[in-house]
Amino acid sequence: xxxxxxxxxxxxxxxxxxxxxxxxxxxxxxxxxxxxxxxxxxxxxxxxxxxxxxxxxxxxxxxxxxxxxxxxxxxxxxxxxxxxxxxxxxxxxxxxxxxxxxxxxxxxxxxxxxxxxxxxxxxxxxxxxxxxxxxxxxxxxxxxxxxxxxxxxxxxxxxxxxxxxxxxxxxxxxxxxxxxxxxxxxxxxxxxxxxxxxxxxxxxxxxxxxxxxxxxxxxxxxxxxxxxxxxxxxxxxxxxxxxxxxxxxxxxxxxxxxxxxxxxxxxxxxxxxxxxxxxxxxxxxxxxxxxxxxxxxxxxxxxxxxxxxxxxxxxxxxxxxxxxxxxxxxxxxxxxxxxxxxxxxxxxxxxxxxxxxxxxxxxxxxxxxxxxxxxxxxxxxxxxxxxxxxxxxxxxxxxxxxxxxxxxxx
Ligand SMILES: [Zn+2]
Ligand SMILES: [Zn+2]
Numbered sequence: 001x002x003x004x005x006x007x008x009x010x011x012x013x014x015x016x017x018x019x020x021x022x023x024x025x026x027x028x029x030x031x032x033x034x035x036x037x038x039x040x041x042x043x044x045x046x047x048x049x050x051x052x053x054x055x056x057x058x059x060x061x062x063x064x065x066x067x068x069x070x071x072x073x074x075x076x077x078x079x080x081x082x083x084x085x086x087x088x089x090x091x092x093x094x095x096x097x098x099x100x101x102x103x104x105x106x107x108x109x110x111x112x113x114x115x116x117x118x119x120x121x122x123x124x125x126x127x128x129x130x131x132x133x134x135x136x137x138x139x140x141x142x143x144x145x146x147x148x149x150x151x152x153x154x155x156x157x158x159x160x161x162x163x164x165x166x167x168x169x170x171x172x173x174x175x176x177x178x179x180x181x182x183x184x185x186x187x188x189x190x191x192x193x194x195x196x197x198x199x200x201x202x203x204x205x206x207x208x209x210x211x212x213x214x215x216x217x218x219x220x221x222x223x224x225x226x227x228x229x230x231x232x233x234x235x236x237x238x239x240x241x242x243x244x245x246x247x248x249x250x251x252x253x254x255x256x257x258x259x260x261x262x263x264x265x266x267x268x269x270x271x272x273x274x275x276x277x278x279x280x281x282x283x284x285x286x287x288x289x290x291x292x293x294x295x296x297x298x299x300x301x302x303x304x305x306x307x308x309x310x311x312x313x314x315x316x317x318x319x320x321x322x323x324x325x326x327x328x329x330x331x332x333x334x335x336x337x338x339x340x341x342x343x344x345x346x347x348x349x350x351x352x353x354x355x356x357x358x359x360x361x362x363x364x365x366x367x368x369x370x371x372x373x374x375x376x377x378x379x380x381x382x383x384x385x386x387x388x389x390x391x392x393x394x395x396x397x398x399x400x401x402x403x404x405x406x407x408x409x410x
Pocket of ligand 1: 107
């Protein structure tokens with residue numbers, strides 16, 4: 001691909017638009033909107049995309065939008081940004097701090113949104129000049145924090161026909177100008193489990209004539225996590241941890257019901273898929289041994305984000321080309337959840353961590369009211385996203401060399 005020209009074109013584009021993009025981010029930052037209420041944000045985005053000659057399609061709920069750049073028979077590469085804010089108080093002392101009490105862009109989604117807008121405007125220029133060998137699908141997704149926005153996008157055909165998908169997230173522990181990448185799992189799964197137990201109840205003098213429900217519930221609480229640690233590959237780090245338990249009202253009466261609530265966290269996709277059935281089977285065996293009835297309510301959160309190796313390579317090559325040699329650093333798998341994972345359950349893609357810390361400056365954390373970024377990360381993100389889309393399009397349309405065909409047939 002014409003790496004050098006692309007970098008020069010991005011330099012020229014950003015020389016003109018960087019200040020405007022920073023202003024766009026600050027406007028979003030001052031007007032944060034919570035999950036599925038991002039009407040103003042969606043409107044602002046639609047206006048800018050229409051002004052660039054594109055035809056965005058707002059999702060049916062009125063928040064979030066999808067927009068294609070380019071057309072033709074080539075491959076389709078999707079770029080995704082999440083647009084929602086958090087129900088947190090902004091504690092920054094900055095002129096662009098949130099004007100909405102109890103709402104704040106403390107996860108950097110205003111930054112992701114602005115970066116994707118910048119990449120969209122650049123790619124629209126490329127398409128107008130006939131330089132786009134395929135289609136780029138822009139996904140401005142609502143409600144990542146709920147979560148559920150990714151499923152909403154998918155329910156409305158957001159990734160149908162898409163070959164690969166890419167996204168990024170602010171990483172306040174990495175310096176601006178760097179991009180954290182990792183193949184395989186990069187975030188974790190987190191689900192909720194509620195267990196209800198019931199039995200005849202009775203006097204604590206005669207547990208053998210009833211079912212000793214509190215004792216049985218205690219067995220459930222200790223046996224389930226213990227058995228899981230022996231039934232699941234320890235490398236998956238599947239952990240069931242209880243956060244609430246309740247049963248009984250008097251010292252000398254065995255209650256007839258009880259409840260326990262907890263979370264299941266998991267680093268591995270296969271173990272995550274198997275978890276509900278396994279926990280249910282273990283629950284039934286423990287409850288059966290003590291003669292109580294037990295039911296389980298299992299609520300899926302998100303699966304882990306599992307990065308495709310080939311896509312990570314494309315993203316890495318693009319980032320080196322866009323930001324310079326040495327810009328790509330390795331990153332670790334976090335215990336946090338990210339609903340980008342739902343896209344990767346259907347199509348290959350990669351999710352990266354964009355450095356947002358000023359070198360030598362404060363290390364912030366996401367989901368805290370003080371969170372902020374070095375705004376130079378916006379231009380860096382635009383460079384990475386635009387270059388990644390073009391790299392992926394060119395690599396997907398590239399005619400394989402003769403020796404590659406020979407080795408594929410061997
Ligand atoms: Zn978040
Ligand atoms: Zn986030």
